Amino acid sequence: MEAILDTHAFLWWLASDAKLSEAARKFIAREENVIYLSAASAWEITTKVRIGKLPGAAEVASDFGACMASQGFSELPISLADGARAGSLAGPNRDPFDRMLIAQAQAHDLPLISIEAVFDDYGIRRLW
Numbered sequence: 001m002e003a004i005l006d007t008h009a010f011l012w013w014l015a016s017d018a019k020l021s022e023a024a025r026k027f028i029a030r031e032e033n034v035i036y037l038s039a040a041s042a043w044e045i046t047t048k049v050r051i052g053k054l055p056g057a058a059e060v061a062s063d064f065g066a067c068m069a070s071q072g073f074s075e076l077p078i079s080l081a082d083g084a085r086a087g088s089l090a091g092p093n094r095d096p097f098d099r100m101l102i103a104q105a106q107a108h109d110l111p112l113i114s115i116e117a118v119f120d121d122y123g124i125r126r127l128w
Contacts, residue, residue, distance in 0.1 A: 002034040003027065003127055004076060004105055006114035007041040007097065011057060013071070021128050024113050036076040036110065037068050040100035082107055093118050 005013070005028065012020035013028055028035055042064040048054035049061040060067045068075065078100060086096070086103035093099060102122045105112040111125035119126050 001027075001032075001111075002036065003111045003113050004036045004038060004101060004108075005041070005073065006101060006112060006116065007044045008115065009113045010037060010041055010073075011045070011060070014060065014067070019115070021115070024128055027113065027127055031072075035071075035073045035113075037073050038076045038101055038104055039078045040097050040104075044097040076104060076108070078104070079107075089122065091121055093122075 009020060009024060009028075011017075013025070027033060045054060045057050045064065046061040049058050054061075065075075082100065082103050085107055086099040089099050089102060093102070098116065098119070101112055101114075102119060102124060104110070105119075105124040106122070111127045112119055113127045115128055116126075
């Protein structure tokens with residue numbers, strides 16, 4: 001099975017943080033599952049490190065690709081269609097990073113591993 005990993009879930013996975021649900025942890029750990037990380041997560045982490053909102057992720061931000069690869073995760077690039085879909089989304093969520101993850105989950109028909117219940121309003125499958 002395949003899924004997109006939300007940014008916070010990626011960071012919690014790396015830190016072995018108890019905030020990551022047991023179901024999410026088990027899904028991510030299954031070697032047969034393909035876990036995607038969106039380019040939006042690289043953008044979000046590096047932006048938040050730069051502005052001081054996520055100082056604990058500086059090492060991840062310094063080489064996101066290597067960090068992602070070390071976990072066996074796959075890159076999900078952002079296409080023009082993804083950008084247009086994210087920009088066109090109606091609904092309550094105004095966070096540009098979240099909107100991109102929602103758009104990619106819709107476009108690629110992938111579940112999104114996230115604690116964010118607001119994602120349920122967008123008709124995507126959410127694993128948590």
